[in-house]
Amino acid sequence: MTIPISPNVEIKSSEVKGLVGLSNSSAYLTPTTSYQELVAAPASGVRRVSQIVLKNVDESVATVFYLKLVKSGTDYIVVQIELAPYEKLVLDFPWILDTNSSLQAKVAATCSGLIVASFVTWLGGQEVANFTGTSWADLLTVPGGSTYATLGLAVANTYTVTETVSIQVINDSSTQMFRDSKTLGPGTVWFLELNLLMGAGWKIQVKHGASSYTGSALVSWMEVP
Amino acid sequence: MVNALYYDPVFFDASWGLHHLVRMVRNVIARLILRIVGASYSGRTQLARHFTKVIDITITPKAIAVEAIWTGYRSGASQTVTINIPAVANPYVVVCSVMETTASASFSATLNGAAMTELTGALANRAVKIFGLIPGTTGPQDVVVTSGDVKTHRVSVYLLSGVNQTTPTLDAKTATSNGATSLTTPSMSASQLGLIVDCASFVSGTVSSSSGQTETTVNSIKHSGTLIPPATSTTTTWGTTSSSAGRICAVSLNPA
Secondary structure (H helix, E strand, O other): OEEEOOOOOEEEHHHHHHHOOOOOEEEEEOOOOOOEEEEOOOOOOEEEEEEEEEEEOOOOOOEEEEEEEEEOOEEEEEEEEEEOOOOEEEEEEEEEEOOOEEEEEEEOOOOOEEEEEEEEEEOOEEEEEEEEOOOOEEEEEOOOOOOEEEEEEEEEEOOOOOEEEEEEEEOOOOOEEEEEEEEEOOOOEEEEOOOOEEOOOOEEEEEOOOOOOEEEEEEEEEEOO | OHHHHHHOOOOOOHHHHHHHHHHHHHHHHHHHHHHHHOOOOOOOOOOOOOOOOOOEEEEOOOOOEEEEEEEEEEEEEEEEEEEEEOOOOOOEEEEEEEEOOOOOOOOEEEEOOEEOEEEEEEOOOOEEEEEEEOOOOOEEEEEEEEEEEEEEEEEEEEEEEOEOOOOOEEEEEEEEEEEEEEEEOOOEEOOOOOEEEEEEEEOOOOEEEOOOOEEEEEOOEEEEEEEOOOOOEEOOEEEEEEEEEEEEEEEEEOEO
């Protein structure tokens, strides 16, 4: 069965699981101190990773778990969290992996760790940007004739000191439609489930709070009628 | 029913399922009633959106960061360094102070009028001390270091974030010599997610660190430094090109 989901895209019945937040695949990784692929890039189409679980099952070692998105050889959104023995992090966030994108993970010190990522073949996409300074940088521009629904937004402060990062949505007339900001410490990642419908020509932009300061951002989206 | 799914593409939970089960049953009943009375039924074309699992979170690494550094240099019995503390997570202020002589016992420091804790230091062989305090407020404020003697005085002030607010320090050590080209602290307990701040002074020669510290220079002389501990037991070393009396002090800071 094929379900019309948009004038421009179709989704197969097996992919309906993704629409209701379910996944039909899980990737399991025993992390080491070197980055390994957690969820590989699909050969075609896109994958939606809905949930990632980082679990320290070691009895005595507390260590830092790292998770990052790699797109075309460049790192975006590096998540770092220290987990004490038996602690875990469950991150419900919609990552969209295209044929050039993968999720990788590692630990800082050898320990008994488990990482699980659940995903499904899906639709839509994900835009990424590493940005610098206080000028607005385009993260996503909705192409002509399309309407996008954003699913999630992540912004990281990759600079060495605490600073405020900002996001804004502007329409095709450059009128600000939405704006938000948050003060982030070094290496801190801000995950925001931002569900906005955006018309053709609309943009999501990001900027830092000080010149020369660096950040990283991604937004996942799907096209809707 | 399935066509309606595309307006709820993101996340669903139990309340969503129950809500729509009730609506589905209600619609089936409506269909039957409408069929009985001969009216046509066009069906639902869209559902209300539900944002029941909104994520707005931050994930912060466990680490201590150097947010800002201020320095001061003067000859006098006291010195004031005006700093401006922004809002950062788990702040801590460290003051490294060197007098180019032994100093009186009144060698002390305040932050915004509050006495700072002496973390390590001594007065023999070049007075070097490190003070620390959790700032009570943000914004402009003064660090005042009082040495009691009118001598050349160098101060560096570090604003750190990510410091454990209950137990800010893990360890502190000092080493001194009447004549040496290098001084190394005894081993300190450290967290590899923490930070070591150290401070050194020698009577003569060109001074530099040799443990990989990021150095801070005050009036052309390397004076203090920071180091991410490479191990849970760590030493730091400073040296000079001319053997002379000197002192090195270091404090190991505990991450939040």
